[in-house]
Amino acid sequence: MTSSNATHSAAHEATYEFTAPFRAPQGSPIRELFKYVGRPGMISFAGGYPSKDLFDREGLGRALEAAYRDDPIACLQYGDTAGAPRLRQSLARLMAARGVRCEADDIMVTTGSQQGFDLLLRTLIAPGDTALIEEPAYPAAIQALRLAGANIVTVRTDRDGIDVQALAAQLDAWSEANKPKLLYTVPTFANPTGATLPRVRREALVRLAAAHRIVLVEDDPYGELRFSGESVPPMLALAEQCPGARDWIVYFGSLSKIVAPGLRIGWAVAPAAIARRMIVAKQTSDLCTAPLAQETARHYLDSGSLEPHLRSIVGAYRSRCEALLNALTHFAPHDVRFAAPEGGMFVWARLAGGRDAGEILKRAIEQNVMFVPGVAFYVREPDVCSLRLSFAAPSEAEAFEGARRLASALSQG
Ligand code: PMP
Numbered sequence: 001m002t003s004s005n006a007t008h009s010a011a012h013e014a015t016y017e018f019t020a021p022f023r024a025p026q027g028s029p030i031r032e033l034f035k036y037v038g039r040p041g042m043i044s045f046a047g048g049y050p051s052k053d054l055f056d057r058e059g060l061g062r063a064l065e066a067a068y069r070d071d072p073i074a075c076l077q078y079g080d081t082a083g084a085p086r087l088r089q090s091l092a093r094l095m096a097a098r099g100v101r102c103e104a105d106d107i108m109v110t111t112g113s114q115q116g117f118d119l120l121l122r123t124l125i126a127p128g129d130t131a132l133i134e135e136p137a138y139p140a141a142i143q144a145l146r147l148a149g150a151n152i153v154t155v156r157t158d159r160d161g162i163d164v165q166a167l168a169a170q171l172d173a174w175s176e177a178n179k180p181k182l183l184y185t186v187p188t189f190a191n192p193t194g195a196t197l198p199r200v201r202r203e204a205l206v207r208l209a210a211a212h213r214i215v216l217v218e219d220d221p222y223g224e225l226r227f228s229g230e231s232v233p234p235m236l237a238l239a240e241q242c243p244g245a246r247d248w249i250v251y252f253g254s255l256s257k258i259v260a261p262g263l264r265i266g267w268a269v270a271p272a273a274i275a276r277r278m279i280v281a282k283q284t285s286d287l288c289t290a291p292l293a294q295e296t297a298r299h300y301l302d303s304g305s306l307e308p309h310l311r312s313i314v315g316a317y318r319s320r321c322e323a324l325l326n327a328l329t330h331f332a333p334h335d336v337r338f339a340a341p342e343g344g345m346f347v348w349a350r351l352a353g354g355r356d357a358g359e360i361l362k363r364a365i366e367q368n369v370m371f372v373p374g375v376a377f378y379v380r381e382p383d384v385c386s387l388r389l390s391f392a393a394p395s396e397a398e399a400f401e402g403a404r405r406l407a408s409a410l411s412q413g
Pocket of ligand 1: 048111112113114115138186191219221253254255256261264265266
């Protein structure tokens with residue numbers, strides 16, 4: 001930016017009457033780190049990106065060609081705001097495979113699941129309304145709540161996710177008039193902790209949400225990326241056992257982590273009254289999710305390519321995760337403590353001796369290795385010793401070298 005532009009910007013800052021959340025907005029703390037990712041030789045444990053080596057380029061190329069060849073007009077014309085009917089059918093089958101009773105009409109396609117959450121907030125949260133979120137939490141969910149002007153209240157987690165007993169006590173303390181409107185959680189292979197909420201806690205959480213009439217937001221982009229342990233049904237599936245509970249769950253799915261984020265295909269399964277309003281909100285957001293991407297996704301899902309692709313990426317993520325954990329244990333046994341995840345993309349770790357992960361990151365970047373300091377995942381009072389390492393992108397050899405560099409950065413601190 002030139003200095004005259006900078007002067008201009010300063011004048012404009014003072015000139016416009018921005019809404020409260022946009023007066024001094026903070027951008028995504030993780031996106032701030034991206035400027036270092038492209039540096040030659042950098043090994044990044046920072047992004048939540050799928051590995052570029054693991055995309056099914058041929059399969060997606062075939063799906064794109066088939067979509068255009070079979071029905072070019074469906075690809076080129078505006079489409080239904082709720083999503084392309086045939087994709088909604090394919091996604092309903094995918095949800096059935098996850099144990100959820102679901103028709104095409106119950107599915108709303110969104111431009112990434114991130115958009116789904118934003119649309120939901122537009123329908124439910126007015127400035128000042130209370131929203132609950134697990135902590136540590138996915139930063140873009142915190143950011144969306146901040147921009148919606150929500151009164152954000154955090155919910156305690158342990159190594160298995162939300163502490164449901166603590167939450168129950170927290171909820172009992174609220175009066176009906178000012179109770180929270182929603183609770184956001186990533187119950188399977190959480191971002192950032194990798195934690196998975198056990199079945200009994202899921203059942204208790206579903207009952208709690210229904211009893212207190214709070215919308216339970218189940219964000220599930222990572223659920224299919226399980227490489228060890230027993231699979232646990234989504235809360236939306238478990239809600240069938242609890243009369244009326246499905247009316248209190250909004251589920252978000254995404255093809256970003258299991259197929260490709262560039263498609264920008266996500267979906268929501270929401271109670272009809274909520275879905276109807278989210279569709280109205282989407283009409284003013286993007287009219288419809290890109291039809292070319294929707295048709296490509298539909299051909300990809302219907303071709304049967306997803307299952308073998310999932311087997312291949314889950315195998316690769318298992319090896320990469322093991323490589324990272326082994327290397328951390330080897331190089332920094334006394335400096336870093338971590339919990340081994342059963343799937344997903346993330347390892348949540350803590351530095352021993354009260355060390356600040358943000359300070360260590362500066363030295364790590366000099367050594368050409370990166371991670372995300374835990375501060376990014378907290379609403380108010382961060383645990384500065386915590387950090388998130390993603391094992392999705394680096395190869396096994398890079399994970400090993402990255403852990404060695406990290407240990408070297410730690411040894412200088
Ligand atoms: N939820 C969580 C927990 C995520 O980690 C991400 C992506 N990092 C998203 C939602 C957004 O995914 P999408 O690409 O579908 O918008």
